[in-house]
Amino acid sequence: MSRATTDRTGAVDAGRASGTRRGDRATPDHRSDPTPDPTPERGSTMYQLTDVTKTYRRRGEVVRALDGVTLTIPAGQRVAIQGPTGGGKSTLLQVLGALDRPTSGSVTLAGHDLSTARDRELTAVRARQVGFVFQGFNLVPTLSAVENVETAFAAAGVDATDHRRRSLEALDRVGLAERAGHRPGELSGGQQQRVALARALVTEPAVLLADEPTGSLDEATRDEVMDLLEGVHRERGLTLVVVTHDSAVAARAERRLRLAAGRVTEL
Amino acid sequence: MFLTHLRRELAGRRRQTIVVAAGTALAVALVMVVAGVSAGVSSAQASVLQSVYGVGTDLTVTQAAEPGTPGEGAPGERFEFGAGDGTTDDGSTQLSQSTLSVVRGSATFDASVLDTVRGVDGVSAATATLALESTTFTGELPDQQAGGATGGGADGATGGAGAPDASGTAQAPPTGGADGAGGTAFGLDRSTVTGVEAATTDVGPLAGTTLVDGRALTADDAGQPVALLDETYATTAGLAVGDAVTVAGTALEVVGTVASTTADAATASDVWVPLDTAQSLSGLAGQVSSVSVTAASAADVDAVAAALATALPDATVSTQADLAASVSGSLTTAGDLVRSLGTWLSVAVLLAAFALSVLFTVSGVGRRTREFGTLKAIGWTNGRIVRQVAGESLVQGVLGGAVGVALGLVATLVVDAVAPTLSAGAVTAGPGAGGAGGPGGDVPSGGPAGLAEQAASAVTLHLPVTVGIVLLAVGLAVLGGLLAGAVGGWRAARLRPAEALRSVA
Numbered sequence: 001m002s003r004a005t006t007d008r009t010g011a012v013d014a015g016r017a018s019g020t021r022r023g024d025r026a027t028p029d030h031r032s033d034p035t036p037d038p039t040p041e042r043g044s045t046m047y048q049l050t051d052v053t054k055t056y057r058r059r060g061e062v063v064r065a066l067d068g069v070t071l072t073i074p075a076g077q078r079v080a081i082q083g084p085t086g087g088g089k090s091t092l093l094q095v096l097g098a099l100d101r102p103t104s105g106s107v108t109l110a111g112h113d114l115s116t117a118r119d120r121e122l123t124a125v126r127a128r129q130v131g132f133v134f135q136g137f138n139l140v141p142t143l144s145a146v147e148n149v150e151t152a153f154a155a156a157g158v159d160a161t162d163h164r165r166r167s168l169e170a171l172d173r174v175g176l177a178e179r180a181g182h183r184p185g186e187l188s189g190g191q192q193q194r195v196a197l198a199r200a201l202v203t204e205p206a207v208l209l210a211d212e213p214t215g216s217l218d219e220a221t222r223d224e225v226m227d228l229l230e231g232v233h234r235e236r237g238l239t240l241v242v243v244t245h246d247s248a249v250a251a252r253a254e255r256r257l258r259l260a261a262g263r264v265t266e267l
Numbered sequence: 268m269f270l271t272h273l274r275r276e277l278a279g280r281r282r283q284t285i286v287v288a289a290g291t292a293l294a295v296a297l298v299m300v301v302a303g304v305s306a307g308v309s310s311a312q313a314s315v316l317q318s319v320y321g322v323g324t325d326l327t328v329t330q331a332a333e334p335g336t337p338g339e340g341a342p343g344e345r346f347e348f349g350a351g352d353g354t355t356d357d358g359s360t361q362l363s364q365s366t367l368s369v370v371r372g373s374a375t376f377d378a379s380v381l382d383t384v385r386g387v388d389g390v391s392a393a394t395a396t397l398a399l400e401s402t403t404f405t406g407e408l409p410d411q412q413a414g415g416a417t418g419g420g421a422d423g424a425t426g427g428a429g430a431p432d433a434s435g436t437a438q439a440p441p442t443g444g445a446d447g448a449g450g451t452a453f454g455l456d457r458s459t460v461t462g463v464e465a466a467t468t469d470v471g472p473l474a475g476t477t478l479v480d481g482r483a484l485t486a487d488d489a490g491q492p493v494a495l496l497d498e499t500y501a502t503t504a505g506l507a508v509g510d511a512v513t514v515a516g517t518a519l520e521v522v523g524t525v526a527s528t529t530a531d532a533a534t535a536s537d538v539w540v541p542l543d544t545a546q547s548l549s550g551l552a553g554q555v556s557s558v559s560v561t562a563a564s565a566a567d568v569d570a571v572a573a574a575l576a577t578a579l580p581d582a583t584v585s586t587q588a589d590l591a592a593s594v595s596g597s598l599t600t601a602g603d604l605v606r607s608l609g610t611w612l613s614v615a616v617l618l619a620a621f622a623l624s625v626l627f628t629v630s631g632v633g634r635r636t637r638e639f640g641t642l643k644a645i646g647w648t649n650g651r652i653v654r655q656v657a658g659e660s661l662v663q664g665v666l667g668g669a670v671g672v673a674l675g676l677v678a679t680l681v682v683d684a685v686a687p688t689l690s691a692g693a694v695t696a697g698p699g700a701g702g703a704g705g706p707g708g709d710v711p712s713g714g715p716a717g718l719a720e721q722a723a724s725a726v727t728l729h730l731p732v733t734v735g736i737v738l739l740a741v742g743l744a745v746l747g748g749l750l751a752g753a754v755g756g757w758r759a760a761r762l763r764p765a766e767a768l769r770s771v772a
Contacts (some may be wrong), residue, residue, distance in 0.1 A: 097644065119649075128646070138637055143275055151268065152646070
């Protein structure tokens with residue numbers, strides 16, 4: 001294994017993660033994963049969306065949240081998605097995050113078709129390949145910071161060894177090691193979002209999806225969180241997709257997309 | 268993680284945990300008490316039956332008194348005193364007379380029935396008994412020539428045991444009239460005397476007793492003037508082993524005292540004597556009043572009952588089930604109350620507790636939409652979420668169960684300590700008993716109506732705490748938890764992560 005493995009805490013996921021980050025072609029570990037591990041090199045295709053449509057009914061009316069979206073996101077790219085409220089940003093993020101299947105069209109993640117995958121496969125994809133950060137942090141209020149990070153390990157198929165140590169390391173990475181025992185209610189908004197970030201990254205996913213990650217934060221904290229996000233992006237080479245209203249946040253991305261009325265345009 | 272999460276959730280939502288656990292606890296405790304009382308009542312019924320009919324008796328053979336000839340005893344307990352009876356001392360005459368007759372409402376039949384019974388297929392053991400009633404009349408009259416023969420009449424004036432003589436008595440006394448009967452006093456003392464086959468101890472009424480003092484009756488005692496006394500009776504009468512008890516004017520040596528094995532009820536008789544002694548004392552040679560039968564196997568009881576009924580067309584054959592139905596009094600009322608009201612109350616409270624538990628769990632899942640949506644988004648499987656919700660409900664149920672068992676135990680102990688006393692009587696003579704006991708119902712000494720219920724006894728209600736009852740309680744609590752967990756888990760599993768997050772947004 002390469003250098004990538006040695007500085008990584010999770011031995012089991014090291015192959016996949018190292019491949020993601022450095023482009024090393026490590027042998028993927030398929031032992032309990034129903035989906036193929038994506039080991040894309042930087043620049044290879046991470047997401048391929050082809051004519052994706054997503055409709056749902058709201059109060060008897062059909063809402064076309066995504067309307068024929070065709071989009072390619074290369075591995076390791078830092079993408080910002082902007083657009084008006086109700087333009088389909090969150091829906092796109094849910095399709096990318098294997099939370100929902102498109103009504104029509106196809107979505108592939110590292111070559112694996114998410115639009116036809118079964119629920120079980122989508123769950124496994126979310127557990128292993130995708131990390132989420134939400135605007136409202138979405139931490140479990142009764143659990144401490146480190147326990148919240150550990151919930152990521154409770155997901156399907158993730159190896160169960162040394163959770164606590166890896167979770168503490170993840171917290172340390174976001175600068176919250178000394179707050180590991182605090183509950184969300186005892187932490188500031190910025191600290192909570194950092195815990196959420198540690199939770200999203202602790203299983204070393206290939207993709208990090210962030211839905212308005214700085215929407216609930218003040219400017220100073222926003223910059224801290226964005227610095228962190230960009231830091232881990234640089235370190236790990238993960239693909240970062242950030243939905244944001246904030247132009248300052250969007251300006252820091254490599255690529256900016258606008259989503260309005262379900263259609264994507266490059267900015 | 269599972270346990271940590273579970274612990275944190277239950278501790279974090281303490282009020283909900285307490286309410287749900289308290290509801291479950293209340294229901295569980297109630298079920299325990301109701302089950303305990305129910306078992307207690309059953310065992311009290313059994314102990315009454317045991318004391319009356321003896322352990323190991325599956326069937327009894329009796330014969331109803333024929334209308335018009337209620338028993339072999341004289342109707343109305345007539346006492347006849349001749350002019351020379353009684354002793355005169357200090358200006359008053361002391362009278363005393365005892366009768367020994369068959370218990371009112373029952374009839375005697377030839378002892379050869381016992382052989383017939385033993386000859387029936389499926390009968391493993393049988394024994395005959397002769398249930399008698401000893402009535403001792405004592406009286407004191409002012410000394411006068413004409414007054415001697417009307418003792419029964421005087422009694423009749425207040426009750427009617429000797430009703431036909433009442434008017435005669437009122438006219439007869441030349442001196443010391445109704446208002447001036449100074450020094451006149453009467454007493455009526457009754458006790459039950461049962462003749463049993465001395466050597467038979469495994470079947471019959473004496474089988475439900477244990478020897479407290481002295482020795483038991485043996486085969487050698489047949490025909491001898493010996494007696495066993497009920498411990499309570501012995502204490503009341505101030506008699507002990509070695510003393511003599513007078514039955515029908517004959518002194519019998521007290522060789523032992525017995526008590527009911529259940530200790531909750533008196534034995535069926537005050538005095539126990541060998542069968543042939545009883546027969547000779549009462550002048551009922553070769554007669555018995557009841558045959559106790561043990562069937563070879565419990566499954567044969569009905570068949571044996573049918574065979575006995577065929578072999579003895581005149582007899583009344585009663586099974587234990589019939590006997591159980593004859594246990595009357597507040598014990599039965601308590602039993603009925605427990606079985607109807609108690610059961611429905613338990614079911615209602617249990618359902619309410621289950622509903623509460625389900626409601627709280629479902630509302631908890633609703634409140635935790637964001638949490639479960641997030642956990643699903645980060646890869647938790649439905650199974651894992653269901654396990655989490657069900658686990659929390661289950662622990663709440665078990666907590667409630669544990670508290671409920673403790674509460675139930677305390678409540679049971681309290682009821683046990685209070686030890687409510689219930690009266691119970693077993694009608695021994697079948698349908699004829701009530702009618703036969705009627706005429707003299709107002710006799711001050713307790714009345715023949717009471718005698719129809721032989722061995723009417725006060726039974727203390729004890730609530731047993733059995734492993735079965737505790738397991739039932741815990742099982743119900745677990746069931747409640749599982750039910751709530753299943754419903755809550757189903758709700759949580761149905762949440763689609765995208766919708767959960769969308770609804771939160």
